[in-house]
């Protein structure tokens with residue numbers, strides 16, 4: 001789905017600023033979707049930490065506005081940018097070696113959650129899935145899905161590699177069934193696959209009994225009863241999903257780990273960031289986010305938990321770093337970056353998901369501002 005064309009004219013809605021949120025005007029687009037020659041609005045993301053900024057580790061970068069962009073002033077000179085549109089052309093606008101961490105969650109390529117992810121039809125299919133006779137969401141097996149996913153991800157991951165600083169960490173959530181395609185796409189793009197992390201949770205069983213289908217078979221009732229007894233309640237071969245794998249890759253380093261750290265400030269792990277009082281491990285157990293965490297009106301189907309995102313951001317970046325999520329969804333990684341005092345860039349193709357992200361980011365900024373005020377007044 002191509003983002004709609006934009007005349008580039010300011011309209012009241014697009015130029016309005018609220019509090020610390022600044023909405024950019026959209027730059028003119030050509031018919032082919034590329035940026036028109038008239039200067040697009042650009043936004044610089046300055047480094048937050050003056051010492052690190054001075055050292056050149058956090059150099060300011062700029063991001064042109066293509067469709068619609070929301071800019072958020074965070075604390076201490078840090079900035080966040082949410083941009084509506086397809087991530088591949090937007091990634092191409094970022095300078096090379098400019099981002100500290102890629103933390104993302106691409107479409108799963110299961111039952112409509114593909115490159116043409118559509119909020120409305122997905123919602124409808126999730127509802128239909130409650131009805132017997134229809135497969136639960138994520139359970140339609142089509143061997144082409146994995147191939148398509150890899151094809152979709154490779155050019156995007158190639159851009160992620162380009163924009164990440166040398167030695168920068170790449171973390172991509174994935175779905176257990178197609179994890180391998182996501183990992184291969186990352187490896188083919190040039191990342192070194194270092195490990196697989198897992199977000200573990202208490203899932204819903206998705207396997208279903210075959211009795212219903214036996215009862216519909218065109219055989220005598222006695223045979224149906226015998227067959228059902230033979231099956232002994234056996235179900236389709238799916239155990240309860242309890243893990244969401246995360247591809248853990250690293251952009252090739254510039255020299256040794258220490259040389260890379262001195263030059264780029266990334267590539268090492270802060271292992272003092274404990275999950276459970278012990279040395280941080282590859283599995284992070286956390287419930288799926290509830291309504292309070294998701295925020296008002298967030299009906300996104302695949303919201304990731306703040307606890308996991310914040311933990312990963314703390315381990316792999318320093319305060320003031322820049323976190324990139326090309327598939328922002330309802331804004332979870334941006335909210336986590338705000339909580340941890342990091343800047344962010346998020347891209348999202350769905351206009352309604354952008355609105356949900358914007359609301360969540362604004363709410364988190366307001367909370368952080370309030371917390372800081374109450375700390376100062378003590």
Ligand SMILES: C[S@@+](CC[C@H](N)C(=O)[O-])C[C@H]1O[C@@H](n2cnc3c(N)ncnc32)[C@H](O)[C@@H]1O
Nearest residue numbers: 086087105107303304327329330332348349350
């Ligand atoms: C798995 S969801 C991300 C959910 C997110 N982690 C959260 O917690 O809300 C993937 C998102 O990518 C978006 N998307 C799919 N293809 C895209 C593309 N080519 N460019 C930008 N966004 C895309 C979808 O609209 C969807 O919201």
